[in-house]
Amino acid sequence: MKTKRASAVLAATLAAWLPMTAAAQGQGDLITPIDRKLTFIFVPKVIHPWYDVVAEGAAFAVEEMKQRGIEVEVVWDQPPQADVVDQNMRIEANIGRQPDGLAIACLDQATNVQLMKEAVEAGVFVTSFNSFCDDAFQFIGPKSSKQDGFDLGERLAEILGGEGKIAILAGSLTATDHVQRIEGFKEALAAHPGMEIVFEQPDDDILEKAVELTESVLSAHPDLDGIFASNASNPIGAARAVQNAGKEGEVHIVGMDDLPEAVDFVCSGVIDALKAQRQWDMGYWAVKYMVAMNENHTVPMFHDTGSRFLTQEDCQ
Known part of the structure; x- marks a missing residue:
């Protein structure tokens, strides 16, 4: 009887305590207020005007954070x-600086990922x-950038009527986005046997x-039809x-x-079509998500910023 009475008292105590614990540990209590300046380091693939637009988006997000009373410094470390090798040295050095966030544009998937794992192990919040x-x-x-390459392959096939000699400027052979675009482009051309890749x-x-x-x-293939x-x-x-070759x-x-x-070349008709990414959004959301990580929010593992066609019709 004594054991039963003790069990009943314990059960009643637990029943009263558990709701109090749940209330005290609500989801809002999981958020960590930011009370210091945050430093985020961006390591892109290369110094390039494309990343200037990423930086503009990041700067806009910094100003928004300022309105919330959160001070953010963004540092760019560009090969x-x-x-x-150069990019990996920069990533490794920046891990040692213990920033509040590290944003990386992968140039070599295998080696970059290993360093990103090391950054996480060192307590650095990482986004890519x-x-x-x-x-x-x-x-x-x-x-995946394969769809962009496929879309451009289909557009070039349409322009050329499915016939012609084609050259590919392949970018960086280790950059996944460049590689995937070429894969998509070749997949599109596979449906057009009259189109031959000669370079x-x-x-x-x-x-x-x-x-x-x-x-x-152009010198080796004066009858080249597309690039x-x-x-x-x-x-x-x-x-x-x-243009120089007339x-x-x-x-x-x-x-x-x-x-x-x-874009000027599109509007003048020298370039037929572009697929334009939204890199401003990449910079903007990188800052927003790294702030959120520091506040202990959950963040989406994948945010697709998309792309769009740009042709001479858009210049009107």
């Missing part, structure tokens, strides 16, 4: 060229953007190299070379992104 790395890390951007070379995301490669292929440019630099490089309207160009010079 001058798309060099895997632009080029997908791994499902273990939050990512902002198109998870494919990496330009390493260097505009001047894209110009040189295009000049080379696929897989990143933000090489549509401009291809267009400069085609072959605008004869050699058709499709490619990625909407840098101002590329």
Whole structure:
């Protein structure tokens, strides 16, 4: 009897205590207020005007955070060229600085992911953007760029009536977004056996190299019909070379992104079509999500920022 009475008292005590515990540990109590300046470091693939637009989005988010009373400093650590070793050295050095957030655009999936794991183990909040790395890390951007390449392949096939000789400016061979765009482009061309790829070379995301490669292929294949440019630099490089050769309207160009010079080439008819990403959103949401991580919020592991076609009709 004594044991039963003791059990009843314990049960009553627990019943009274559990609701109090639940109330004291509500979800709002899980959030950590920010009471210091946060430092976020962005490590892109290369110094490039494309990332200037990412930085604009990040700066806008910083101003929004300021309105909430949260001070954020954004630091950019950009390799001058798309060099895997250089980028990894920068990532490793920045892990040692123990920032409040590290945003990485993957240039080499395997080695970048290993360093990102090390950053997490060191207690650094990590996000990724632009080029997908791994499902273990939050990512902002198109998870697969294959569809963009496929869409541009279909557009070029439509322009050329499914016939012609094609060159590919392949960007960086280790960048997943560049590789996936080429895969998608070739998949689209597979349905058009009259389209032959006669040239494919990496330009390493260097505009001047894209110009040189295009000049080379125009010389080797004077009957070239089309060019696929897989990143933000090489549509401009291809267009400069085609225009200098007096072959605008004869050699058709499709490619990625909407840098101002590329848009000017679209409006003048030298470039036929671009698929433009929304990199401003990448910078904006990277800052917002890294603040949220520091506040102990949950964040989506994947945020697709999308892309859109840009043609001469959009210049009207």
